[in-house]
Amino acid sequence: MPAMNIIQALNSAMDVLLDADPDVVIFGEDAGYFGGVFKATDGLQAKYGLDRVFDAPINEAAIAAIAAMAVGMAARGLKPIAEIQFADYIFPAIDQIVSEMSRIRYRSAGQFTSGCVVRSPWGGGIRGGQTHSMSPEAFFTHVPGLQVVVPSNPYDAKGLLIASIESGDPVIFFEPKRIYNGPFDGVPDKPLSSWARHPKGEVPEERYTVELGKAEIVRPGEACTVIAYGTLVHVAEAAAEHAGIDAEIIDLKTLVPYDIETIAASVNKTGRVVVAQEAPRTSGFAAELAAQIQEECFYALEAPVFRLTGWDTPYPHAHEWAYFPTRDRFIRALKTVTEA
Amino acid sequence: MSDAQSRFHVPTPPFRPGDAPDFSYLNLPKAGTAKRPDALASWRETSDLAVGLVGVLDHNHQAVGDWDPRLSPEILREGLSHMVLTRIYDERMLKLQRQGKMSFYMKSTGEEAVSVAGAMAMRPTDMAFPSYRQQGLLFARGRDIVDMMCHCISNSRDNLKGRQLPVHYAWAEGHVFTISGNLGTQFPQAVGYAMACAYKGEDRIAASWIGDGTTAEGDFHGALTLASTYRAPVILNVVNNQWAISSHQNIALGDAPTFAAKGLGYGVASLRVDGNDFLAIYAATQWAAERARKGGGATLIELFTYRADAHSTSDDPSKYRPKGEFDSWPLGDPIERLKQHLIGKGEWDEARHEKLEETMTALVVKSYKEAESHGTLHDGPLAPTESIFEDVYARPDWRLRRQRQDLGI
Ligand SMILES: Cc1ncc(C[n+]2csc(CCOP(=O)(O)OP(=O)(O)O)c2C)c(N)n1
Ligand SMILES: [Mg+2]
Numbered sequence: 001m002p003a004m005n006i007i008q009a010l011n012s013a014m015d016v017l018l019d020a021d022p023d024v025v026i027f028g029e030d031a032g033y034f035g036g037v038f039k040a041t042d043g044l045q046a047k048y049g050l051d052r053v054f055d056a057p058i059n060e061a062a063i064a065a066i067a068a069m070a071v072g073m074a075a076r077g078l079k080p081i082a083e084i085q086f087a088d089y090i091f092p093a094i095d096q097i098v099s100e101m102s103r104i105r106y107r108s109a110g111q112f113t114s115g116c117v118v119r120s121p122w123g124g125g126i127r128g129g130q131t132h133s134m135s136p137e138a139f140f141t142h143v144p145g146l147q148v149v150v151p152s153n154p155y156d157a158k159g160l161l162i163a164s165i166e167s168g169d170p171v172i173f174f175e176p177k178r179i180y181n182g183p184f185d186g187v188p189d190k191p192l193s194s195w196a197r198h199p200k201g202e203v204p205e206e207r208y209t210v211e212l213g214k215a216e217i218v219r220p221g222e223a224c225t226v227i228a229y230g231t232l233v234h235v236a237e238a239a240a241e242h243a244g245i246d247a248e249i250i251d252l253k254t255l256v257p258y259d260i261e262t263i264a265a266s267v268n269k270t271g272r273v274v275v276a277q278e279a280p281r282t283s284g285f286a287a288e289l290a291a292q293i294q295e296e297c298f299y300a301l302e303a304p305v306f307r308l309t310g311w312d313t314p315y316p317h318a319h320e321w322a323y324f325p326t327r328d329r330f331i332r333a334l335k336t337v338t339e340a
Numbered sequence: 341m342s343d344a345q346s347r348f349h350v351p352t353p354p355f356r357p358g359d360a361p362d363f364s365y366l367n368l369p370k371a372g373t374a375k376r377p378d379a380l381a382s383w384r385e386t387s388d389l390a391v392g393l394v395g396v397l398d399h400n401h402q403a404v405g406d407w408d409p410r411l412s413p414e415i416l417r418e419g420l421s422h423m424v425l426t427r428i429y430d431e432r433m434l435k436l437q438r439q440g441k442m443s444f445y446m447k448s449t450g451e452e453a454v455s456v457a458g459a460m461a462m463r464p465t466d467m468a469f470p471s472y473r474q475q476g477l478l479f480a481r482g483r484d485i486v487d488m489m490c491h492c493i494s495n496s497r498d499n500l501k502g503r504q505l506p507v508h509y510a511w512a513e514g515h516v517f518t519i520s521g522n523l524g525t526q527f528p529q530a531v532g533y534a535m536a537c538a539y540k541g542e543d544r545i546a547a548s549w550i551g552d553g554t555t556a557e558g559d560f561h562g563a564l565t566l567a568s569t570y571r572a573p574v575i576l577n578v579v580n581n582q583w584a585i586s587s588h589q590n591i592a593l594g595d596a597p598t599f600a601a602k603g604l605g606y607g608v609a610s611l612r613v614d615g616n617d618f619l620a621i622y623a624a625t626q627w628a629a630e631r632a633r634k635g636g637g638a639t640l641i642e643l644f645t646y647r648a649d650a651h652s653t654s655d656d657p658s659k660y661r662p663k664g665e666f667d668s669w670p671l672g673d674p675i676e677r678l679k680q681h682l683i684g685k686g687e688w689d690e691a692r693h694e695k696l697e698e699t700m701t702a703l704v705v706k707s708y709k710e711a712e713s714h715g716t717l718h719d720g721p722l723a724p725t726e727s728i729f730e731d732v733y734a735r736p737d738w739r740l741r742r743q744r745q746d747l748g749i
Binding site for chain 2: 054322
């Protein structure tokens with residue numbers, strides 16, 4: 001199996017989808033000829049033509065452009081994959097996504113559907129400043145009708161993307177750009193390691209899916225449960241390793257619908273939990289997880305659920321590492337729950 | 341036409357890597373041919389101007405026609421000096437970015453006249469809502485270069501406390517609004533600011549700049565709608581530098597004749613201007629400023645120019661457009677054109693120009709030394725870490741106070 005990084009795995013997923021189904025179309029700002037600013041669609045226009053993979057005007061919002069165009073196209077039976085250049089730039093599209101895309105099936109009692117994928121590079125750790133670093137997943141997990149996916153490695157990225165387009169419902173697909181080219185252990189300024197040395201860096205060329213709504217235990221353990229997604233899965237692993245704490249680490253992969261069975265089984269076993277997100281703390285997705293755990297596992301809990309999050313500030317540029325939940329902050333969180 | 345049939349259409353740019361660019365298809369009207377209506381004329385009288393081109397400097401670098409603003413040699417030399425400084429500053433900052441002194445940089449090479457002439461033709465107290473590519477505006481308004489550099493290298497003297505990416509300046513004292521990374525948001529903001537000036541009975545106006553690609557955003561259309569409805573004293577500039585990262589301007593333009601023409605549909609006076617002609621930009625801005633100040637409302641100005649370098653330090657333009665396209669650009673280089681104009685008038689010469697470049701280079705080098713003495717992004721000192729919790733609100737609430745403790749500071 002070839003080693004791929006996340007960008008290559010996404011590219012391979014789109015290649016497979018374009019090849020198999022003439023109804024799949026891909027578009028976004030700079031996503032056509034140039035292949036996207038992160039190169040996820042590189043070479044696809046040359047291979048499949050201008051009408052399958054094309055550039056969109058800079059308008060995340062309107063019917064004529066990305067998110068909304070996805071709704072209009074899906075209504076006509078296409079399977080669009082739209083790229084929003086950075087998750088931070090998804091907000092002009094919020095009306096189309098929240099009021100329209102998410103509800104087409106519901107409000108038409110199933111006569112119309114809006115199956116599509118909105119891909120977007122997400123998260124910080126690349127010195128992107130406040131407009132290239134955000135993790136806005138919680139805005140979308142709050143919207144009935146949307147599925148929200150965040151892969152943490154190349155294998156899952158490909159399988160989840162294919163599963164997303166095949167699900168028939170809209171998916172907001174956030175890609176942790178910090179780990180596009182290699183896993184990150186949450187120690188700033190350390191040289192990047194490569195996906196080639198990671199088991200999930202091996203990606204089949206052909207079509208396969210990774211089931212939506214299923215989490216994965218990436219490190220079994222007894223001392224506590226850690227629930228993370230995206231970049232922080234790797235930071236959690238590094239923290240457990242470094243501190244010698246026998247944490248059970250769950251890679252959530254799908255935020256909506258999230259895999260409560262896997263979570264509850266683990267928490268009922270360990271009784272101690274850290275839920276992690278890079279986004280600001282208040283009303284973040286970690287709060288949803290903490291509340292659900294409290295309802296499902298209250299009598300198994302031995303310590304308060306710990307939320308490890310970004311701060312309630314915009315994402316700073318120069319002080320990025322004071323904001324990011326680094327390995328050291330993760331270790332403190334693990335110690336807090338295991339020593340409580 | 342019985343076999344006529346709708347086909348899915350996606351525009352392509354005229355030239356891609358490997359092509360030899362030939363811009364003769366643009367058919368640009370000659371300098372001096374555009375008529376200059378009264379500044380309070382109906383927007384309808386700008387219909388020809390929106391699809392034509394306001395130009396003053398002709399191919400011999402002479403000022404011709406109705407739009408010649410008849411500027412004194414002092415003003416022209418001042419404009420030249422700001423433009424030369426802008427170009428040298430950009431070059432230097434790019435080099436420093438390559439050396440790792442800052443995280444990111446965006447040049448305005450080839451477009452210096454847009455921001456310098458635009459700023460000089462307004463009053464220093466008029467409010468500016470620029471994009472990330474109008475650094476010339478700051479020089480024209482007298483912003484301290486060391487302060488600009490300190491922002492770009494995010495050090496302890498950065499007036500934005502390291503919170504923003506480089507080139508996203510903000511300077512309240514100089515009436516320059518905080519620059520956003522989110523495209524287009526400043527356009528309706530400028531309209532609102534202008535409406536507030538009118539509401540307060542001031543004779544200040546506002547101006548904003550966005551790129552060709554950004555006109556596709558809803559905010560462009562919202563700004564024009566509201567500017568027309570409320571007859572806001574605002575100048576709405578579209579800097580058409582032909583490219584939006586890798587997308588040619590035709591991706592945003594569609595089948596419209598020009599970006600300026602889009603303003604007419606909103607009932608807004610609209611001009612297309614040679615964006616590499618200092619005199620034409622100055623004259624058009626002066627016209628629009630007078631119109632705004634006297635109650636005539638908004639003007640949309642398309643500045644027809646060319647982005648001579650990469651979009652930012654994150655892209656390689658040779659991947660999506662022919663190398664050397666700028667050399668074939670029919671409207672030339674704005675600095676060279678103003679320089680030749682001054683020389684033609686006997687108000688400048690090569691030796692003085694060389695001296696100017698030397699002076700500006702020395703200024704930039706010396707300023708950077710001073711800026712660096714206040715720290716750099718990688719080696720510090722930066723703004724104090726706890727400052728990340730400031731300015732979220734006027735007063736931090738319990739959450740931020742507790743989070744600051746959690747961070748251990
Ligand atoms: C809302 C939003 N969408 C996308 C982007 C990403 N982006 C940054 S600059 C740019 C191109 C802008 O082109 P143009 O408006 O022509 O301005 P220019 O860079 O040429 O000055 C894009 C797509 C963004 N910053 N904000
Ligand atoms: Mg542009």
